Structures are given as C-alpha cells and as structure tokens.
Amino acid sequence: MPKPWMKVFSGVLDTLYPRHCLMSSQRLDDSKAEFSYLSDTQTHYLRGxxxxxxxxxxxxxxxxxQDSSNCQxxxxxxxxxxxxxxxxxxNGLGRRIIHAFKYERAFYLKRDLAAIFQRMEGIRLLLQNAVIIPVPLHPRKLRERGYNQTQLLAELLAKIEPSAQVQELLIRKKDTLTQTQMDRTERIRNMHKAFTLSRSPTNIDRSAKLLICDDVFTTGSTVNECAKTLKKAGYSDIRVITLGHG
Ligand SMILES: [Zn+2]
Structure with a gap:
C-alpha cells in the first residue's frame, strides 16, 4: 500500500479501534511513534x-x-x-510485556518488541548472517499454547537484519516442568537432555554463526542445554539472544 494511503488507513483503524497503553490504558493515536502500545511515559521505564x-x-x-568475562x-x-x-x-514493565506476549496471545505487541530489539547496541552486527534458532516448546505445550513465542521473536529478529535466517534446528524431546519456582540446580536437572537436533546437521554448515533465541535469560540453564546439544552436533559458533534478563 502506498505511504499516504497507509497513513489514512492507520488513522481510520485508530479511530475505529483505539489503541491503549499496555500499562496505563492511556489512549494512543500517534501512528509514527516508536511504540504502538506503550505511552512515552511508560517507555521511560524500559531498562535497556x-x-x-x-x-x-x-x-x-x-x-x-573489573572482569567482564563473567559476573556473580x-x-x-x-x-x-x-x-x-x-x-x-x-523489571515490572519488562515482565508485563513478556507475560502478555507469552501467555495472552498479545501478538499486537510484535512491533513494540521489534522496537525494543532495535534499540540494542550492535544488534545488526550480531544478527548479520546469523542462523537464529528459537528455543523449541515440547509438542504438548505447543498444542496447548497454540504458538511458540520464541519462534515469533526469532522471526522479528530476522526482519531487522535481512541476512539472518530462522531455522528450527532443535526440538524439545522432554516435556520439561515449568521452571518459575525452581532454583539453579533444579533447573539444570529439569533441562538435562531436553533437546535434540530436529534434522540432519549437515543441512546447516557446522561453521555457521548460530544464535539461540529465547524470551528470558534467568539462570541460563535452558539456553545452555540448547547450546550443549548444538555443540555435540559439531557447531562451535554459538551465541544467545534474549528479550529480557532477570
Ligand atoms: Zn554474567
């Protein structure tokens, strides 16, 4: 659709279906704003x-x-x-956004999530020629939820940098328990041997730049188990990208 028409179209949409801030319920009508569902006041609480x-x-x-190689x-x-x-x-806002996207089918937040990723330092360089691998859900969980939020995040990332591609290289073979209440040791045990390769590893060059994508980095046990599986398959350039840390 040509740009002037897009502007008219989004104006009409905003009149028919007013947008409101996810946190404050304030009505939002600036279609050019960086965020569609967060007011300017709320975006100040985003801790990039x-x-x-x-x-x-x-x-x-x-x-x-002093040492940036690892922290406490x-x-x-x-x-x-x-x-x-x-x-x-x-923080509070970060948790609300991720919760809405993960559990409440808030797909309307996609543009705002992409905006959050686009604010990251060096994001284009990190994504350049990367093979983005979403952390998979177990088929049972996928049936229950209807979508994999990390798959959607990976697709958003691939739109930011055209040389990046999304590949579902892993599958979750173990129906793991929800980790919210678990400590570090329990999480590691829960994730042990949870993943396997979903297809022949020869499909993707072993020297490829892999980027595992998850919604949140907590203790790192989930992405680390993913990385371990990929490493065993012969990949060595493995990095991780997550929306939130906490
Ligand atoms: Zn650290």
Missing amino acids: IDSPYCETCGYPLYGLA KCDHLDPHFKGNRSAIIM
Whole structure:
C-alpha cells in the first residue's frame, strides 16, 4: 500500500479501534511513534542493557566489576555458548510485556518488541548472517499454547537484519516442568537432555554463526542445554539472544 494511503488507513483503524497503553490504558493515536502500545511515559521505564555488560550472561556490570568475562550471576554457569545478549532488564514493565506476549496471545505487541530489539547496541552486527534458532516448546505445550513465542521473536529478529535466517534446528524431546519456582540446580536437572537436533546437521554448515533465541535469560540453564546439544552436533559458533534478563 502506498505511504499516504497507509497513513489514512492507520488513522481510520485508530479511530475505529483505539489503541491503549499496555500499562496505563492511556489512549494512543500517534501512528509514527516508536511504540504502538506503550505511552512515552511508560517507555521511560524500559531498562535497556548497554555496555558494559557481562560477556557471558549479558547482565549489566554497572561499572563495578573489573572482569567482564563473567559476573556473580553466571559464576556457576559452565557455558556452552560464547555469550548472551539481552535487550532489557526484567523489571515490572519488562515482565508485563513478556507475560502478555507469552501467555495472552498479545501478538499486537510484535512491533513494540521489534522496537525494543532495535534499540540494542550492535544488534545488526550480531544478527548479520546469523542462523537464529528459537528455543523449541515440547509438542504438548505447543498444542496447548497454540504458538511458540520464541519462534515469533526469532522471526522479528530476522526482519531487522535481512541476512539472518530462522531455522528450527532443535526440538524439545522432554516435556520439561515449568521452571518459575525452581532454583539453579533444579533447573539444570529439569533441562538435562531436553533437546535434540530436529534434522540432519549437515543441512546447516557446522561453521555457521548460530544464535539461540529465547524470551528470558534467568539462570541460563535452558539456553545452555540448547547450546550443549548444538555443540555435540559439531557447531562451535554459538551465541544467545534474549528479550529480557532477570
Ligand atoms: Zn554474567
């Protein structure tokens, strides 16, 4: 659709179906704003992660740590990936956005989620020629939820950088338990041998730049198990990208 018509179309849509801020319910009508469902006041609460951040888990170092190769948060992690980058800290707003997208079918947030990723330092470089691998859901969970939120996030990322591609290289063979209430040890045990390759690894070059995509980086046990599976299959350039850290 030509641009002037797009403007008229979105104006008509906003009149017929007014947009409201996810957090404050304030009515929003600026179709050119960076965010469609977050008011300017709310976007100030988005805690983007800029350098310096931990090279392993991506948590901001706030200038306190001398060694950026790992921080206290990932002290006990034996990473099979080169490093995670998260876009935002999981504060109240971050949690609300991710919860709505993950559990409430809030697909209308896609544009805002892409905007959050686009704010990340060096995002285009990180995505350049990357094979983005969404953390898979178990088929039972996928049937229950109807969609895999990390698959949708991976597709958003591939739109930011055209040289990136999404490949469902992993499948979840173990129907793992929800980890919200688990500690680090329980999470590691829960994720042990949870994934396997979904197709012949020869389909994707072993030297490819792999980027595992998940919604949240908590202890790193899920993405680390994914990375371990990929490493065993012969891949070595494995990184992680997540929307939130917390
Ligand atoms: Zn760390």
